[in-house]
Amino acid sequence: METKTSVSSLVPVIGVDKDKCVNCHMCIAVCPVKYCIDGQGEKVAINHDLCIACGTCVRACKQKARTILDDLDALLAALAAGEKVVAIAAPAIVSSFPGTWRNFMGWLKRLGVSAFFDVGFGAELTVKSYLRHIKENSPKLVIAQPCPAIVSYVEIYRPELIGRLAPADSPMLHTVKLIKEYWPQWSGHKVMVISPCAAKKREFQETGLGDFNVTFTALAALMEKRAVDLSKEQAVDFENPPAERGVIFSSPGGLLRTALREVPGIASVARKIEGPELVYPYLDKLADSVEKGINPLLVDCLNCEYGCNAGPGTLNLEKSPDEFENAIESRRAEAERRYARRPGSDKAAARKLGKVLDKYWRPGLYARGYVDRSANYRLVMPTKAQFIELYDSLLKAKPEDHLNCASCGYKSCEGMAIAVFNGLNKVENCHLYRQKVIEKEKALILDSSTRLHKEIEGATGAINHIRSTLSELGMASESQFVALQESSAAIEEMTATLGSASGLASGKRDQVDRLATAVRGGENDMTATVDAIRRVSQGVTGISEMTAVIHDVAEKTNLLSMNAAIQAAHAGSAGKAFAVVAGEIRVLAEATGGNAKRISSSIDSIIEQIKSSDTISARTGENFRAVIKDVGLMADEMSRLLDFLGEMASGGSQVTKGIEELRGQNTTVRDLYGRMSAEVMAMLDELQKIAQISEESQRRIDSGRGLPELR
Numbered sequence: 001m002e003t004k005t006s007v008s009s010l011v012p013v014i015g016v017d018k019d020k021c022v023n024c025h026m027c028i029a030v031c032p033v034k035y036c037i038d039g040q041g042e043k044v045a046i047n048h049d050l051c052i053a054c055g056t057c058v059r060a061c062k063q064k065a066r067t068i069l070d071d072l073d074a075l076l077a078a079l080a081a082g083e084k085v086v087a088i089a090a091p092a093i094v095s096s097f098p099g100t101w102r103n104f105m106g107w108l109k110r111l112g113v114s115a116f117f118d119v120g121f122g123a124e125l126t127v128k129s130y131l132r133h134i135k136e137n138s139p140k141l142v143i144a145q146p147c148p149a150i151v152s153y154v155e156i157y158r159p160e161l162i163g164r165l166a167p168a169d170s171p172m173l174h175t176v177k178l179i180k181e182y183w184p185q186w187s188g189h190k191v192m193v194i195s196p197c198a199a200k201k202r203e204f205q206e207t208g209l210g211d212f213n214v215t216f217t218a219l220a221a222l223m224e225k226r227a228v229d230l231s232k233e234q235a236v237d238f239e240n241p242p243a244e245r246g247v248i249f250s251s252p253g254g255l256l257r258t259a260l261r262e263v264p265g266i267a268s269v270a271r272k273i274e275g276p277e278l279v280y281p282y283l284d285k286l287a288d289s290v291e292k293g294i295n296p297l298l299v300d301c302l303n304c305e306y307g308c309n310a311g312p313g314t315l316n317l318e319k320s321p322d323e324f325e326n327a328i329e330s331r332r333a334e335a336e337r338r339y340a341r342r343p344g345s346d347k348a349a350a351r352k353l354g355k356v357l358d359k360y361w362r363p364g365l366y367a368r369g370y371v372d373r374s375a376n377y378r379l380v381m382p383t384k385a386q387f388i389e390l391y392d393s394l395l396k397a398k399p400e401d402h403l404n405c406a407s408c409g410y411k412s413c414e415g416m417a418i419a420v421f422n423g424l425n426k427v428e429n430c431h432l433y434r435q436k437v438i439e440k441e442k443a444l445i446l447d448s449s450t451r452l453h454k455e456i457e458g459a460t461g462a463i464n465h466i467r468s469t470l471s472e473l474g475m476a477s478e479s480q481f482v483a484l485q486e487s488s489a490a491i492e493e494m495t496a497t498l499g500s501a502s503g504l505a506s507g508k509r510d511q512v513d514r515l516a517t518a519v520r521g522g523e524n525d526m527t528a529t530v531d532a533i534r535r536v537s538q539g540v541t542g543i544s545e546m547t548a549v550i551h552d553v554a555e556k557t558n559l560l561s562m563n564a565a566i567q568a569a570h571a572g573s574a575g576k577a578f579a580v581v582a583g584e585i586r587v588l589a590e591a592t593g594g595n596a597k598r599i600s601s602s603i604d605s606i607i608e609q610i611k612s613s614d615t616i617s618a619r620t621g622e623n624f625r626a627v628i629k630d631v632g633l634m635a636d637e638m639s640r641l642l643d644f645l646g647e648m649a650s651g652g653s654q655v656t657k658g659i660e661e662l663r664g665q666n667t668t669v670r671d672l673y674g675r676m677s678a679e680v681m682a683m684l685d686e687l688q689k690i691a692q693i694s695e696e697s698q699r700r701i702d703s704g705r706g707l708p709e710l711r
Contacts, residue, residue, distance in 0.1 A: 010152070010373075011205045013053040013069050013198045018043045020065035025429065027057035027066060028409025032280040033157060035379055035418075039409070039425040049376040050156060053199035054149035054303045055312025056276050068198040068313055071212040072222065075192055078212070079112035084189040085212070087113045088175045089238075091120045091250040092196040094331050095309040095316055095324035096216040097230070106234035107223070108194075115186055118238040120335075122175030123246035127258045128357055129168035129366050134297065139164070141290055142298050143283075144255050146170045148199035149303040151370065153280060159374040160287050169207075169366045171249055172200060176209045178240065178360055186239075194219070196250070196311035199303075206371060215313025241360075244339045244353045248332045250308035251325060255300040261346045261353075269297035275305035382421045390417040394427050395436045407431035453694045460691060463684045467677070548600065555593055561586035 021043045028037050028044070036050035037057075058066040079085060087108060089101075097104045105116045126146065134142060141164045145151050148170070154161045169177065172193060180187040190211040193200055197215075204210030223230070245258040253272045260266060273279050279301050289295040304311050306321045309328060316324040339349040382390060396402055396413055408416040408429050419425035427433050561582045568579030 010049050010051070010053075010376075011201055012046070012048040012051075013201045014046060014048075014051060014055065014058065015067045015069045016044060016046060017065045017067060020063045022063055022065070024063070025409040026060050026062070028425075029406065029411075030056045030060040030276070031409075032056065032276040033153070034410055034415065035422065035424055037409075037424070039419070039429060040423060049373075052149045052152040052156065052303075053202055054153075054276060055198045056303075058198070058312040059317055068215055068217070069201075070195075070198070070215045070218050070313070071201070072214045072218040075212040075214055076111075078190060084186075085113050085192050086115045086117065086179060086186045086189045087192040087194055088117045088119050088122070088172060088179075089194040090172070090196050090308060091118075091123065091243075091247050091254075091328070091331075092308045092311065092314055093194055093216070094247070095250070095327050096196070096220075096314045098324070098327035100230040102235035102237060103230040103233040104219075105236040107228055107230060108192075108219075109236050110233065113192060114189060115183075115239045116236060117175050117179055117240045118243055118247075119171050119175050120243035120247040120249060121238070121240045122173075122178060123171035123249035123254070123258065124243050124353065124357055125174040125178065125361055125366060126168060126171045126249075127246065127255065127262065128361055129174070130166050130255075130298070131259065131262055132363075133167060140297075141286075141295050142166050143286075144298065144300050145368075146249065146255065147302045147304075147308075148197065148203040150279065150283070150301055152199065152202055152373075153283065155371055155373040156377055157374070158283055158287070159372045161283065162370050162372060164286075164290070165370055167368055169368045170203060171246070173203065173207060173209055173368070174366050175240075177366060181365060182360055183239065196308045196314040198312055207368070216315055217313050220315055241356050242335060242338060244335050244349055245332065247335050248328055251328055252302060252305075252307040253300060254307065256298075259298075261350050264346070266298065270300055271296040271298070272300045274302040274307060276303060277305075279303060379418070379422055382418065386421065387414075387417060390421055394420070394430050395433050396430075401432055403432055405431050449694065449697055453691070456687060456691045456694055460684065460687050463687060467681070467684065471677075557588070558586050558590055558593060 023039070023041075023043055025039055025044070028034055028039055031037055032054060033050060033052055036047045036052075038045040038047065055068065058068060060066075075085070087105070089105065093101045093104070105113075109116075123146075130142060130144070133139065143150070143154070143161060143164045143166060145165050145168075151165065154165060168174075172195075176191050179189075179191070191209070192212040192214060193204070193210050195213050195215055198213075200210070201213040204213060222228075245261055246254075248254040248257060252274045256267055256270050256272055259270075271282075273282050282301075286295060286299070302308065306316075306325075308314075309324050310316045310319075310321065314324075336349060339352045340346075391397060391401075391413070394413070394417065402413045404412045406412075408419075408425065408431065410416045410419060410425075413430075416425065416430055420427060428437075565579050565582040565586070568576065568582055571579075
């Protein structure tokens with residue numbers, strides 16, 4: 001048998017639905033290899049190069065977060081594209097579709113599958129290959145390898161057993177090679193594997209045989225989606241010769257029961273073992289058994305506890321094994337009757353079947369080699385000192401802290417420490433760690449709860465104070481609203497009064513303007529009168545001067561008359577008439593002089609009166625000018641008063657508008673106060689509820705019931 005050494009990536013066959021995963025670590029608990037799962041994140045992740053694709057996690061995950069990554073979509077696409085496909089069906093098909101498995105193949109034929117072959121017949125060829133190897137090579141140990149999960153486990157984790165794996169193909173690969181070798185009409189077709197198993201895809205990847213691994217569950221879901229009624233589908237049978245006991249190969253011990261037909265005593269040198277809880281620990285110790293010479297010759301082992309009939313890709317996960325095994329045993333009885341002359345006649349069946357098998361078996365055709373993938377497994381073991389540090393980080397400083405409770409999924413504190421050391425998990429996922437942290441947090445919560453309760457009491461008092469303040473604010477708001485109403489009315493009245501005053505002042509301003517105009521006219525008249533008086537005064541002064549001349553002329557005339565009288569006297573009678581004239585002239589001169597004196601006296605009196613009038617007129621003019629100035633000032637003041645009254649009226653309107661807005665705001669404040677008061681009351685109610693909860697929580701924490709122990 002050829003063994004290849006390789007560090008190769010393995011095709012993913014198990015998927016994780018991140019939306020459904022709750023990080024419960026059930027998958028780690030049931031996983032036989034543990035460290036293929038990374039549990040340090042919020043969701044678990046799979047290292048596919050370490051996953052053996054056993055599907056145990058698929059069965060265990062109650063959240064349905066684990067799925068088998070089969071090839072149904074690729075198959076349907078190939079059929080839709082017109083590609084030629086034949087199918088091989090695992091014996092477990094009978095247990096998943098009891099009574100309708102031939103109709104099931106008829107439905108697939110309607111989808112485009114060309115022909116069907118029975119892996120049960122491939123199982124018969126496999127037993128022949130195993131027994132030929134034992135007979136010809138006398139191996140110390142043969143590990144049966146129909147289960148690809150076990151093959152992956154040996155290749156990755158137990159490479160020392162690779163040489164002990166049967167150097168022959170699995171029943172499925174026997175069937176694929178059978179088609180390609182003996183049915184040339186279908187040898188070029190792609191091969192669909194109707195499978196109960198996720199791991200088969202790994203086998204096809206490693207050997208390059210098989211194209212589509214499609215599980216029963218995926219096909220059943222497609223039938224449900226398309227509302228397929230199998231009872232209405234045509235029944236189709238296999239193209240290859242019928243198997244005999246190989247039809248029970250999917251059941252636990254099926255290999256041994258088939259081999260017993262050829263080698264009746266083989267059971268005494270064989271070990272039948274299945275189920276992940278048993279088979280992998282057994283394989284871990286098998287090399288020691290070989291070294292001690294206590295190992296069996298043949299190990300008939302399967303990953304699934306109830307064999308392939310209850311594989312992760314079947315429809316039997318919720319059924320009793322009695323139910324699905326009954327269908328398998330019924331088929332076995334039918335197959336045995338076909339080959340035996342009478343029930344239980346193994347020799348006759350062996351001879352008859354042997355002739356058929358000889359037609360489809362030749363040396364080397366079904367040989368199988370394996371790949372050493374142990375380099376994929378890079379788990380680093382901590383040193384003793386590192387283990388101490390790890391246990392300290394896990395709060396496991398004391399031996400009694402090593403609970404080995406398996407809640408982390410690793411079944412031992414050592415396993416958890418190794419996972420943490422390799423970055424595959426975190427200390428928070430340790431039960432004891434969480435418990436101790438919770439105890440610490442419990443003490444902190446108790447302290448916080450006590451302080452919180454005090455704060456709540458303080459907050460309750462503060463809110464009561466706020467409620468009281470709000471009540472006062474409400475009363476003040478009502479008073480303010482009333483005051484605003486009164487102020488608004490008073491200001492409206494004042495504005496109206498100012499409007500009236502402004503109208504009156506405007507009328508008075510017109511009167512002042514008319515008065516100013518009249519005073520300016522009187523001033524002009526007074527100025528004209530003064531000028532006239534001054535002109536009269538000047539004229540009177542001229543008259544006075546003329547009176548002085550007249551008086552002087554009168555005096556001179558009087559003197560002349562006196563001289564004329566004297567001359568007339570001297571003239572005698574001749575001068576008598578002249579004396580009379582002279583006398584008259586003297587009388588006239590005297591009268592003229594007297595009148596001139598009286599006129600001069602009157603004129604002086606008039607001049608004095610005119611001067612007095614001029615002085616009075618001057619004072620009157622000054623008074624007129626003072627009046628004009630005062631009237632002007634009064635007019636200016638009146639204008640300013642009018643402007644002020646206008647501004648006051650405008651300001652009053654603005655004040656009224658402001659008060660209206662303030663009234664509106666005050667109404668809003670009243671509404672806000674009402675809502676705030678209601679909210680404060682609601683807040684107080686909620687706070688009182690919180691206070692009650694706080695008291696209850698504190699009582700529960702004090703009594704030890706607040707945070708239950710995680711036992």
